[in-house]
Amino acid sequence: MRVPKFRAWDKENKEMLFVRQIDFMFEKVVLECYEQFFIDEVELMQSTGLKDINSEEVYEGDIVKIPDDYDAFGHNAGEILKVAFDSGCFRLKRPNSKGRGFYFEDDNTVEIIGNIYENPELAEEEE
Numbered sequence: 001m002r003v004p005k006f007r008a009w010d011k012e013n014k015e016m017l018f019v020r021q022i023d024f025m026f027e028k029v030v031l032e033c034y035e036q037f038f039i040d041e042v043e044l045m046q047s048t049g050l051k052d053i054n055s056e057e058v059y060e061g062d063i064v065k066i067p068d069d070y071d072a073f074g075h076n077a078g079e080i081l082k083v084a085f086d087s088g089c090f091r092l093k094r095p096n097s098k099g100r101g102f103y104f105e106d107d108n109t110v111e112i113i114g115n116i117y118e119n120p121e122l123a124e125e126e127e
Contacts, residue, residue, distance in 0.1 A: 002049055007059055008042035009117040016118065017042070043117065048083060048090045048104060052112045060085050063122045064092065064110035082116060082123050095123045 006019040008029055017037075021030040027039045045060040052058055053067060062083045066076065081092040086100055092110070093101030104110075114122045 005047040005057070007045050007047075008037065009045070009061075010037065010042055012041065014117075016115070019044070045115075046085065050090075050104065050107050052110050053108050054111065056112050058083055058104075058110065058112060059115070060090065061116045062112050063114045063116060063119060065113050066109070067111060080113070080122060081110070 006022065006029075008017045008019050008031075009015075010017055017029075017035075018032045019029055020032045020034070022028075022039070022044070023030065024039075029037045029039055029042055029044070031037070043061075048058045048060065050058050052064065058064065060083055064081055064083060066079045066081070068077045079094075081094060081101070083104060084091050084093050084101065086093075090104045091101035092104045093099070113119070116123050
């Protein structure tokens with residue numbers, strides 16, 4: 001069984017943090033450096049358990065690009081999508097889409113180009 005991994009966006013300091021543990025009893029997030037935050041001070045994002053084409057772990061909230069040489073049903077080569085957890089599974093969604101998106105279940109099919117907190121401009125729908 002895979003142990004869930006999380007990262008957290010520090011809302012005040014605007015930085016990404018890696019989580020060691022989540023303490024739901026005291027509503028705290030403990031970082032890898034053992035610093036602690038209250039859960040409402042951060043945005044938690046779970047790892048999908050999958051890796052991108054550069055072997056980087058893909059997390060909820062990441063913005064990914066379909067490689068130019070990849071084409072599959074529902075995806076266009078070069079398309080930019082965001083990773084979201086919806087209806088019990090991780091999905092790739094088009095920016096600003098209200099739809100559910102596509103199941104995200106295969107390693108090495110996307111490239112991480114940013115995330116919705118550090119690079120919000122990447123998640124904006126192209127005109």
